[in-house]
Amino acid sequence: MGNAVCIGAQWGDEGKGRIVDRLSERADVVVRFHGGNNAGHTVVVDGATTILHIVPSGVLHPGKLCVIGAGCVVDPEVLLQEMEMLATRKLLPDPKRLVIADEAHVILPFHKRIDKAREQQRGAGKLGTTGRGIGPAYEDKAARRGMRMHDIIDRARVPEIIRASAMYANSMLEAVGAEALRGDEIEEMIARTRAHGEKLKPFVDDAGALVADAAAAGKNILFEGAQGALLDLDHGTYPYVTSSNCVAGHASVGVGVGPQLLGRIVGVAKAYATRVGEGPFPTELADPLGTQLRDRGGEYGATTGRPRRCGWLDLVALRYATRLNGITDLALTKLDVLAGFGDLQVCVAYEIEGRRVDRFPHDVAMLARATPVFETFPGFGEVPDRPRSLDDLPAAARSYALTIAERLGVRLSILAAGPGRGQEIVLEDPLA
Ligand code: GDP
Ligand code: IMO
Ligand code: MG
Numbered sequence: 518m519g520n521a522v523c524i525g526a527q528w529g530d531e532g533k534g535r536i537v538d539r540l541s542e543r544a545d546v547v548v549r550f551h552g553g554n555n556a557g558h559t560v561v562v563d564g565a566t567t568i569l570h571i572v573p574s575g576v577l578h579p580g581k582l583c584v585i586g587a588g589c590v591v592d593p594e595v596l597l598q599e600m601e602m603l604a605t606r607k608l609l610p611d612p613k614r615l616v617i618a619d620e621a622h623v624i625l626p627f628h629k630r631i632d633k634a635r636e637q638q639r640g641a642g643k644l645g646t647t648g649r650g651i652g653p654a655y656e657d658k659a660a661r662r663g664m665r666m667h668d669i670i671d672r673a674r675v676p677e678i679i680r681a682s683a684m685y686a687n688s689m690l691e692a693v694g695a696e697a698l699r700g701d702e703i704e705e706m707i708a709r710t711r712a713h714g715e716k717l718k719p720f721v722d723d724a725g726a727l728v729a730d731a732a733a734a735g736k737n738i739l740f741e742g743a744q745g746a747l748l749d750l751d752h753g754t755y756p757y758v759t760s761s762n763c764v765a766g767h768a769s770v771g772v773g774v775g776p777q778l779l780g781r782i783v784g785v786a787k788a789y790a791t792r793v794g795e796g797p798f799p800t801e802l803a804d805p806l807g808t809q810l811r812d813r814g815g816e817y818g819a820t821t822g823r824p825r826r827c828g829w830l831d832l833v834a835l836r837y838a839t840r841l842n843g844i845t846d847l848a849l850t851k852l853d854v855l856a857g858f859g860d861l862q863v864c865v866a867y868e869i870e871g872r873r874v875d876r877f878p879h880d881v882a883m884l885a886r887a888t889p890v891f892e893t894f895p896g897f898g899e900v901p902d903r904p905r906s907l908d909d910l911p912a913a914a915r916s917y918a919l920t921i922a923e924r925l926g927v928r929l930s931i932l933a934a935g936p937g938r939g940q941e942i943v944l945e946d947p948l949a
Pocket of ligand 1: 525529532556559818850852934935
């Protein structure tokens with residue numbers, strides 16, 4: 518019995534959704550602690566694919582309490598759509614199953630407009646954001662003019678907050694040469710936001726207190742991260758990052774409970790590397806092998822549909838993620854995708870200006886100059902569809918997975934060899 522944090526150890530899309538779905542079997546509460554609908558977490562059950570953007574990935578297990586924590590930014594329109602999709606499948610809405618933190622911030626339509634307008638203005642220097650308004654919403658939060666969930670459910674407060682922040686939004690839109698919000702648009706936004714608030718009201722509560730009470734009552738809490746360590750606002754490849762902290766330590770802040778509740782730290786990593794959006798990616802394969810990885814791995818964004826950039830596994834980056842998060846357990850996904858590739862390369866260090874570098878550089882200009890120092894691992898053929906134990910895997914596949922965990926100094930707890938629920942070997946359940 519215990520708690521765990523599940524976080525991405527690379528640039529996002531590591532397969533957190535499917536690992537959270539698996540770990541939810543033993544969890545009572547599953548809570549998202551940061552980010553918004555920039556996330557796209559895929560869960561495949563009996564061949565049916567569900568992509569969750571803001572509702573925690575534990576929702577496909579009936580009876581679990583799903584919580585959207587204080588550190589999240591919530592687009593009410595997207596959340597309501599997701600709730601509707603889940604309702605048609607009899608999974609939601611049930612206020613007893615979904616709680617939205619009253620402290621979580623609201624993504625408003627102008628946040629999306631600013632996000633997109635800025636990207637357009639940046640041109641070739643764009644960040645490659647998801648365009649979901651994440652950065653501008655977190656900016657308003659830090660500037661202390663944001664709207665929180667307890668505001669959106671209060672009819673009287675909505676106009677005042679929207680009018681004040683629309684004024685700032687217009688100055689930003691004008692600065693990037695985009696169309697400012699017209700008065701009638703602002704009034705329509707007020708009406709729409711009030712309607713959203715009314716629908717969401719039954720779900721808004723003191724999420725931190727509920728999670729803390731559940732933990733005190735001996736329930737198992739699973740904290741679900743979004744994005745990945747290298748997209749973390751402080752520690753990622755700044756400025757090519759998201760606008761929130763993605764690392765495990767933030768789970769306590771983003772929920773409103775003490776760090777002693779976090780439990781084991783499950784780092785999810787793909788058996789290779791991908792990145793979507795701009796920014797340096799030292800092991801990127803901008804060649805037919807990269808295209809083959811993308812095709813085999815179905816590497817297209819779960820949120821935007823953009824093709825993901827693909828490359829070899831980067832142990833420099835993974836060692837950094839292990840340290841940043843305090844990873845105790847590795848969940849390695851997509852091992853099946855590497856089957857049939859021939860010899861596999863793994864980056865064990867970088868070479869920068871003729872020097873061998875073992876640490877992940879913080880300066881993206883330096884990271885962009887890094888060339889990988891590769892170690893060759895023997896490739897392997899077919900990986901069984903539903904391996905039951907490591908013994909079911911080809912020896913080279915088993916050795917690849919175990920060596921990665923060993924090099925990171927963590928235990929290999931989960932190994933996934935297919936997208937579906939059950940296509941993973943759980944060597945040790947971190948919540949057991
Ligand atoms: P997340 O954002 O970390 O939850 O990951 P995404 O859902 O964005 O991307 C992971 C993709 O890989 C999804 O399409 C998953 O269905 C798929 N996937 C996850 N684990 C595996 C695996 O072990 N093998 C294969 N082939 N696909 C997987
Ligand atoms: P999940 O949870 C992969 C990337 C974007 C862009 C950068 C900033 O599914 O792993 P943002 O819209 O957040 O301001 O974009 O971060 N990004 C992700 N990449 N997976 C994600 O989420 C991502 N969320 C944001 O592509 O490079
Ligand atoms: Mg994703």
